[in-house]
Ligand code: HEC
Ligand code: HEC
Ligand code: HEC
């Protein structure tokens with residue numbers, strides 16, 4: 001009987017283990033085949049198979065860029081029709097012409113406004129090219145001292161091999177001089193590099209202030225404190241940083257400094273409030289300690305009285 005129960009248990013355990021390994025298998029299958037968002041993107045599929053520069057752009061540059069992660073394919077920037085399927089065309093050449101929108105002139109006129117194909121860009125046209133999606137930055141860049149020629153272009157600062165655009169950081173701003181082969185120095189004298197250094201410092205400090213204020217305010221909120229201006233900055237820290245970065249592209253010191261000063265004002269307010277509240281808390285804590293000490297003192301005084309009564313007065317009465 002016991003043996004029967006034992007073997008039943010063993011079977012149950014084995015069945016359980018089986019189920020576990022089955023679900024693990026399933027998990028592995030899911031992990032092994034993540035759906036490739038570019039599987040049906042004709043541009044990516046054809047260009048990754050082309051020899052030379054094309055596959056280099058796909059494999060070594062674009063796949064390591066923020067745009068790959070953000071689902072911006074070749075067609076996002078260059079336009080064209082990424083939805084064409086190989087089986088719809090007799091030859092690779094026909095497929096390519098369709099994708100590049102090199103169909104009939106009438107077709108191009110029809111489609112031009114929506115997704116015309118742009119193959120290359122330089123100077124100011126790079127700003128328009130990228131500005132399709134980064135509109136505010138385009139405006140600031142074209143209005144900056146660099147906007148007249150569009151040089152340095154968006155790609156001079158952001159691209160490594162033109163397509164490997166990664167997260168933007170203040171490190172792009174390089175205040176090193178010509179002797180040290182600084183990236184910004186080829187067109188600039190040492191006096192401008194001093195301005196460059198200032199801009200970089202302002203950017204880094206302001207971003208730090210935004211982060212610190214967010215942290216301070218969340219602590220203040222934990223204590224029940226509310227303030228509209230602080231809330232605006234802390235709850236929308238990402239947008240505020242973004243605004244700062246957009247303004248930076250104007251290279252207008254007055255505009256940059258004004259924005260930095262606004263942030264500093266709010267950040268100082270957060271600091272002052274934090275200090276005031278922690279001061280009040282410590283005063284209250286000290287008051288409590290003094291209170292407890294006073295009560296303790298009174299109690300011990302009372303004890304002494306009782307003791308005195310018991311040991312001296314009572315025997316007298318007795
Ligand atoms: C069937 C293959 C094929 C497809 C699909 C395709 N291309 Fe191309 N593309 C080519 C070839 C071939 C060239 C010539 C350059 C080369 O050999 O690398 C080219 C060149 C280009 C160029 C360089 C400029 C030019 O006009 O020569 C760009 C930019 C480009 N393609 C973007 C795209 C985009 C965007 C898509 C999708 C909308 C796309 N391609 C779809 C094959 C293709
Ligand atoms: C973020 C926008 C952006 C995306 C995404 C993008 N390109 Fe480009 N591409 C550009 C710009 C700007 C130029 C022109 C400046 C240059 O040549 O550096 C260019 C130039 C090119 C050229 C011709 C110049 C050269 O270097 O040979 C080819 C070919 C090309 N792109 C292919 C592609 C393919 C294929 C994809 C998708 C894997 C792609 N691009 C995705 C912006 C983009
Ligand atoms: C089709 C729309 C589109 C085009 C065109 C485009 N981008 Fe983007 N870009 C995006 C998206 C979406 C993101 C990711 C979300 C974000 O950070 O804004 C991004 C992110 C970036 C970032 C990183 C931002 C960060 O937060 O650090 C940089 C830098 C950038 N793009 C530069 C460029 C440049 C330079 C060009 C032109 C060569 C360009 N982009 C063209 C859509 C686009």
Ligand code: HEC
Pocket residue numbers: 126127130131134137138141146152153154155157158168169170171172173203204207241242243245246248249
């Ligand atoms: C002179 C160099 C330079 C040029 C030119 C330039 N950028 Fe930037 N860009 C930067 C730096 C530096 C940052 C990051 C600033 C920071 O992190 O504080 C940045 C940030 C960005 C961001 C991130 C914004 C955000 O909201 O976080 C995007 C997107 C971007 N640039 C796109 C562009 C586009 C598009 C162009 C062309 C119209 C361009 N940049 C031209 C240097 C440049």
Ligand code: HEC
Pocket residue numbers: 145146151152157172173174183184185186187188192195196199251
């Ligand atoms: C292709 C040449 C070129 C490159 C590269 C270049 N600039 Fe400029 N820059 C100019 C021109 C042209 C002007 C406008 C004339 C002037 O003020 O010198 C200018 C103006 C400036 C100004 C305003 C000057 C002032 O005294 O107010 C600053 C700041 C600046 N650039 C910063 C940078 C930074 C930062 C970089 C590197 C990311 C850079 N530049 C790269 C060409 C360039």
